[in-house]
Amino acid sequence: MENMEWIIELMFDDIKLMFNPVIExxxxxxxKQLDKSHENGYDICAMMFLVxxxxESKYLQARIKKGFGDN
Incomplete structure (x- = not known):
């Protein structure tokens, strides 16, 4: 086994499946944070900061824009 080269091929959808639980x-x-702010009398969230x-994940950013953007 030490002399064999190991190649693992991962497709984009495979990677998405690995990260989807964390992103969800x-x-x-x-x-939950937005719901809590509504309960406290705040009705608008003008922007979000990701830290x-x-x-930096483009996939995470796209999912957040899709879910919360005002496109």
């Missing part, structure tokens, strides 16, 4: 959790947490290394 992030989206759920955003919804941390994972916030």
């Amino acid at each position: 959790r992030i989206i759920s947490l955003i919804h 941390g290394g994972f916030s």
Whole structure:
């Protein structure tokens, strides 16, 4: 086995499946924060800031824009 080359091919959809649970959790947490702000009398969220290394993920950004953007 040491002399064999190992090649693992991952397709885009495979990668999405690995990250979707984390992204769904992030989206759920955003919804909870927005719901809490509505309960406290705030009716609008004009912008969001994403922070941390994972916030640089184009897939995460696209999912958040799709879920919360005002396109």
